[in-house]
Amino acid sequence: DWSSDVCSSDLNYEALYKLMEWYGKEQIDFMFVDGWHSVNQVLKEWKYWEKMIPTGVMAFHDTNYHPGPVAVLDAIDTDMFSVEYFGRGEADWGVGVVQRLKI
Numbered sequence: 001d002w003s004s005d006v007c008s009s010d011l012n013y014e015a016l017y018k019l020m021e022w023y024g025k026e027q028i029d030f031m032f033v034d035g036w037h038s039v040n041q042v043l044k045e046w047k048y049w050e051k052m053i054p055t056g057v058m059a060f061h062d063t064n065y066h067p068g069p070v071a072v073l074d075a076i077d078t079d080m081f082s083v084e085y086f087g088r089g090e091a092d093w094g095v096g097v098v099q100r101l102k103i
Contacts, residue, residue: 013047020051027053037066046072049100057099063087064094073098 033045060069063085073083073096080102087094
């Protein structure tokens, strides 16, 4: 089962990249990340930008309840990426959305 390899807390980039190859895809246009929420793990998930299209969008779940996604998203260079939070301050898990601005 490829999903258990791709979604584990120990990211397996090769498993996802092999799956992309099998489907004939070279790049990712949208990725929803709902993994382990430590700062270190979110930084590992950030590595997927190497496969994103130039105008790709990456969304991170649980920005209201876990410090990892917020710490990383708040540190992003806003000259290079837009960062928008949804559900902040609400009784919701929250989502942070990042999109590359400059190519």
